[in-house]
Amino acid sequence: MTQTIATELTETITKLVLEELSKVGLAPSGEPLKYVPVGVSARHVHVNRAHMDILFGPGSELTKFKDISQPGQFAANEQVTLIGPKGTIEKVRILGPLRKDTQAEVSPSDARKLGVNPPVKQSGVHDGTPGITLVGPKGTVVIERGCIVAERHIHMTPAEASAFGVQNGQKVQVKIEGPRGGIMNEVMIRVRDDFALDMHIDTDDGNAFGLKTGDKVEIITE
Incomplete structure (x- = not known):
């Protein structure tokens, strides 16, 4: 596979991922991904x-x-x-x-x-x-x-990582809205082909930030 074909394939996959996620409100169509669903474990x-x-x-x-x-x-x-x-x-x-x-x-x-x-x-x-x-x-x-x-972590596929602008092993901040919202640090990105997009935190973190399973949070990459 040439570099040009590989690049085009990556761009096509990323576009499809963005379109699918936009259908469930995780990102406006055509914009970089920001939001991730939460799973409180x-x-x-x-x-x-x-x-x-x-x-x-x-x-x-x-x-x-x-x-x-x-x-x-x-x-x-x-x-x-x-x-x-x-x-x-x-x-x-x-x-x-x-x-x-x-x-x-x-x-x-x-x-x-x-x-x-x-x-x-x-x-x-x-x-x-x-x-x-x-x-x-x-x-x-x-x-x-x-x-x-x-460890606090976010599962995602390689295409989703590309759309978010993050990579496997990277630690990011996450922004939480709401009355008990704030910034959560030290969140590990985990990338694998068979992962489903989801942020995993324990019950202590969920209680501290007023989060429940199904809520959405924003990845901060800058």
């Missing part, structure tokens, strides 16, 4: 195959409660109890599908209740993170690391 866990067998029984499988924003991912009916040094949180939902590593994502408020001090990390990055105990109906799992406060 409550505490949850991801589990691997071995730990699923311990928690719910050998050969057990996750069953879908509902789809979530990212393609192929879902909230499961299965739930566990999280136990930390100082407290317990029950009915913590598992997100599917199963993953390579077990991980618990909690808010700072949850962490204080549990008595753990997890760092802000990108999902799947577990170096320097504390462990926690997961209790299911069939057994208990103690992970040595993998409890995190999830």
Whole structure:
């Protein structure tokens, strides 16, 4: 593919993305993208195959409660109890599908209740993170690391990143309107072909800025 053809293809894809998003009010047709839908994520866990067998029984499988924003991912009916040094949180939902590593994502408020001090990390990055105990109906799992406060982030496709004028790994500010609005810093851009446009924040951030799932926020790139 020549450089000219590649450029024309990128421009065509970007135009199509802009047109589709304008239909749902995310950007006026023909203008650069600014607005992103919000997804407020409550505490949850991801589990691997071995730990699923311990928690719910050998050969057990996750069953879908509902789809979530990212393609192929879902909230499961299965739930566990999280136990930390100082407290317990029950009915913590598992997100599917199963993953390579077990991980618990909690808010700072949850962490204080549990008595753990997890760092802000990108999902799947577990170096320097504390462990926690997961209790299911069939057994208990103690992970040595993998409890995190999830980094604020925005999922988007390469075409959407081009339209927004951002790139994978870039950190941006986000502007929130409303009575509790303001500027949210340190929001990571994540770009992949199979991502759906969505900003993920935890319940503490949602409460602080008066945000709920489905609200729209503005990416600031200047």
